[in-house]
Amino acid sequence: MGFIVNKFVRLTLGQTFWLKMVLHVAALSLLSLTFYQAYSDQLGADPVEALLHFTGIGAFNLLLLSLLISPLAKYLRLGQLLTLRRPVGLYAFAYGLCHVTSYIMFELQFEWSLIFSEVVKRPYITVGFSALLILTLLATTSTKAIQRRMGKTWQKTHNWVYVASLLVALHYLWSVKSDLIQPIIYAVVLLTLLATRKDKFLKPFRSALNRRNKRQQNKKKLA
Numbered sequence: 001m002g003f004i005v006n007k008f009v010r011l012t013l014g015q016t017f018w019l020k021m022v023l024h025v026a027a028l029s030l031l032s033l034t035f036y037q038a039y040s041d042q043l044g045a046d047p048v049e050a051l052l053h054f055t056g057i058g059a060f061n062l063l064l065l066s067l068l069i070s071p072l073a074k075y076l077r078l079g080q081l082l083t084l085r086r087p088v089g090l091y092a093f094a095y096g097l098c099h100v101t102s103y104i105m106f107e108l109q110f111e112w113s114l115i116f117s118e119v120v121k122r123p124y125i126t127v128g129f130s131a132l133l134i135l136t137l138l139a140t141t142s143t144k145a146i147q148r149r150m151g152k153t154w155q156k157t158h159n160w161v162y163v164a165s166l167l168v169a170l171h172y173l174w175s176v177k178s179d180l181i182q183p184i185i186y187a188v189v190l191l192t193l194l195a196t197r198k199d200k201f202l203k204p205f206r207s208a209l210n211r212r213n214k215r216q217q218n219k220k221k222l223a
């Protein structure tokens with residue numbers, strides 16, 4: 001199917017450029033509009049909750065989109081799509097940062113001692129905080145120059161995006177008091193996207209198994 005689609009669909013440099021433009025305009029305008037609505041009191045009865053919801057869900061959606069790009073590019077044989085991974089990942093981080101900043105500014109009103117105790121005492125905040133730390137590491141090491149300098153460790157470091165997304169899914173599940181349907185749907189979508197990478201996750205186990213089998217065969221030959 002991917003082959004058939006690829007016969008008709010090819011992304012030129014210009015089309016890739018426009019795809020990136022659509023991403024920049026959509027991500028930046030939605031974020032600015034929501035903060036403007038919060039500022040001008042147009043976000044309903046609880047604007048802080050609405051802001052936390054929009055930025056939190058926005059960050060999670062973008063994280064899922066960044067995980068969708070690779071399998072989609074492989075399936076459609078459109079390698080150019082891979083160039084979208086970096087901006088999408090950076091927007092996921094930016095939305096996550098706005099989410100946490102809104103919480104610190106509007107919920108905790110910059111009470112730094114409170115921030116520390118929230119991270120320590122409330123497990124769902126601890127989990128969200130850990131996810132943000134990982135996303136910060138990934139965003140700050142995402143440039144081409146750093147990628148070149150890090151060599152092979154870059155890919156290993158960036159595989160931590162899988163851990164970060166699992167932590168976000170857990171943070172979401174844990175933060176919800178009642179209706180669990182939506183966070184469960186998000187968790188299922190995430191697990192499906194991770195399942196498309198099962199070969200990558202199983203590779204270290206398979207290599208270890210192969211090494212063990214070879215050792216056993218060599219022992220048998222020597223015996």
Ligand code: HEM
Pocket residue numbers: 052053055056057059060063092096099100103125128129130131132135168171172175176
């Ligand atoms: C220090 C880090 C974080 C803090 C303090 C934090 C705080 C919060 C709070 C207070 C809520 C609302 C819970 C409620 O409704 O009572 C929330 C929900 C949520 N957060 Fe975070 N969060 C953090 C990190 C993150 C990150 C990194 C992401 C995503 C990349 C994220 C995604 C979400 C999502 C999807 C929700 C559910 C939104 C909803 O349905 O209302 N959070 N978080």
